Amino acid sequence: MLILPIVGGSLIMLFVDVCRLCDEIEAISSRSSMISLVSNFIKNLEVNDLELAVRFIIGELFPPWEPEIGLGASGVIGCVIKVFSSSKSEFFKVFKSTGDLGLASMRIAEKIGCIPLLTASEGDLTIKDVYEGFKSIARASGEGSRRKKIRLFHGLLLRARRPVEVKYLVKLALGERRHGFSEGLMEEAIADAFNLPYELVRRAHMLTSDLGLTARIAKLKGVEGLRRQRIVLFHPVKPMLAEKANDLLSALRELGGRASFEIKVDGARVQVHKLNDKVKIFSRRATDVTTSLPEVVEVVKRVAAESAVFEGEVIALTSNGKPAPFQLLMRRFRRQRSVSELVSKIPLKLYFFDILYLNGETLIDKPYIERRKILRSVVSEDVIIETLITSKYEEAQTFYEKALKDGHEGLIAKDLESPYTPGVRGKKWLKIKPVFNTLDLVVIAAEYGHGYRASMLSDLYLAAYNPENNEFEVVGKCFTGLTDEELIWITKRLKEVAIKEEGRVVYVEPKIVVEVAFDEVQKSPHYKSGLALRFPRIIRIRDDKSPLEVDTIQTLSKIFEEQRGRRKEAT
Template structure:
């Protein structure tokens, strides 16, 4: 098995390589030399994860525990470690700094750590539970850290343990590298990754079975897949045009996306980011057991909350408190009971339905989901070619407190992880965007020590680069600035003056007055009067709005300016 220091060398080279193409070539050349059986772990480690996306295991080592570990192993005081962490903002860099200042050296040459040993160590840490588990986890990690041969190796062991390796090996780069290393079509690698939620296993199959093996991959219950994603359109008319004149329209709820897996009485619930939410949502589990008649099934759905007094939807932020809740679940359930609206079926009684057209999947859905009053029923839908009829439904949805409508192509297959116009969103407000924070500015005066202004960016769907649209400094309370600073500090990749560049892992919804042409940012455009609406905990970096979406809004605004009095 490969030595971990060989992987560390690749991490360092990736960190020093700004070009996406060069990163792809570097990774492809490296993994092409890795034995097939070792690929799953090494590819997963390259992404900065320990376990695959679908795997819920975590080391469970929090910041304070890691500070104790670094202090213990380097024989530096915890106060000194904390001071270093305040300066570096990253526990991995703090470990490197403290190892370089290590007061007591070992009297023997440690045996090099292998990648396999490190993976098994992390797995052992993840298994530790119950009374005394925190101390046990610390001892296990100290054992492997003691064998780090350089401060840089210690940095990456610590960074991996908390899954904060900022190497730039994002999933798009990894997919392209796997395709190049195994000489298979990139679209097959992407499809396999979306279906398995496991880049390491995808790489192994690509190597051993090639394109044929990748094409044979299918979905299975209890293994979450990436959800199909929608693009925004400006109007009912545009939605109908995209769908060829006839579409299915469904109410767009202000809820949380849930992927439901059922196998007999076993039910698992996954977020759009593949997090297991089963224990947090016991009533949803109960609804599925009562309502879904399939023996095995995978459903796509929306989880919503309804105010019992008014009958109107409760805002998404309240639902989010339920999704985060680990303790006192029943208390939270009593405060915000949830309902379920399944809207698609991906798998039914042993068969994948991904390749069936939506009209057939919808027919299956309505056959296997028995309505339970308002608690669980298929999402309200309408198939029509009549713009006025769809517009009436849109108005009713808005008046009921929902966000608008979804428009869907009746002939479309279900494409996991793909954003396209086979499924579109029509909302009442066009002036918000979901954007990634890519840099932040340190404050001064009363706000010294806080990150106070945040550069936000959309995603170039062709290159995979983030294109900046402006800085957001409005909409934050002091408490929110403190929380955002703590969230972003571990993601800092470099600093120049008061500006800190960060990995684009925090997504925010931003409201603005308009989009203007601007030479200031690399996108060529800027948001006028941007303001924070909310942090989008449910979105991943790959789900931020695209540059195409930005241009769509810009063009609509230009048409509106050209023709005053018309609605865009």
């Protein structure tokens, strides 16, 4: 039952009610029951509280392009230990039994019943209090900012009246989403709460990349508001994604015998927003990377459009103008300070391949071929990805071979009549690359190496996502593929997201995605997943991908079954 005190004539949403709801969700396995529970919870909320509650329920504090709070697991754990007069050994003993930092924090708080916190004078935490508290943490910057962030989070914990609030303050601080309520389920809950078509809710979410804002529009403006929703400048649109094609010929047939073939460069996908001289560049994960790419910003400023949203790829170049390795490009994307030092060392090139918005008009519903014409009318050919439109397999094959010879990854085949469908991975766009086995996996632990690598976290435990239990499950351990420079970087990054150390092993938050090549998938009794990769080696670190984009256990199972089928055919 909601606890909604009346303050100044308005009902106030308490944080504890969101926490209790999330606990209820965690205990439910039925998809429809979860949707109904959340729908009933959000339908009568005041609109500002609605926006925050929707984000909190899916484990988000802010829209994805806003800065992260930057506390890290070690900072959060340290605050919990200090506030509840615990110790590291006691905390990790509890964590070992729960496997969940939020739940472990709640158990620690339960031991003293939050008694020291009852002297706080501010009263019960509202969801606005929590939002404002985390916003202050995110904004802390400059010298001494980490100490300030920790002090602010410490103050937020002190205001928690109940152990369950501690649990979800910790989860929000770490960006954990382990109660199983995904963005897709929230789209359905919003549609149900306000009696609206699901397709319209999903479309608005894909256009705004903000479920909180989507819920606000749904409540205030209904069907017409959702239907009229357009791209919002400087709010990144969810990217349209491509399926893998078996080969070039099957891609051409799938797309009706005539298609556009675009060079697939070995770069980082970006979405570029422009309003006069103001430019923002967002990564595939909707992170604002504008400050890291000053020369790209200058290219966009010269585009002859008052306002526009483009899709493109940024690549790094060698001294002879050829595509440089992806990891060099990632050095540029990671650099936030002293960017100018790298501009001359690692030059970048921007290639546009689509336009989604121009001078106030949203273009995503126009067919690809028309968007392509509009793009060519706005930017010069030298900054558009090289493209061949053909119905002839031989022409496409020659184009493909040239792309590979020039150091590119392959081709993207596109349906000439397809609209741009944000957030959808479908068969209107098809990836064509040389055949070899790779998976995107997330690092969940790492072990110190030996010899000259003794100070580096060089042995990585790799996990795939299992949507059935909402967990990342280990499928292998890998210690090959990364350069020494990359190992130094990944060691530093892993330590920033470390949860605990046990001997030589460091357990980390699932934040870092890597692309992994392997020989085959095997059955394994050593891992919970029951599967393991044979001879895994890391191809590259995928800073541009979210942990939620990694391959699933079901994908590995499918590969295993396909391997078994091929062996049977061979015998």
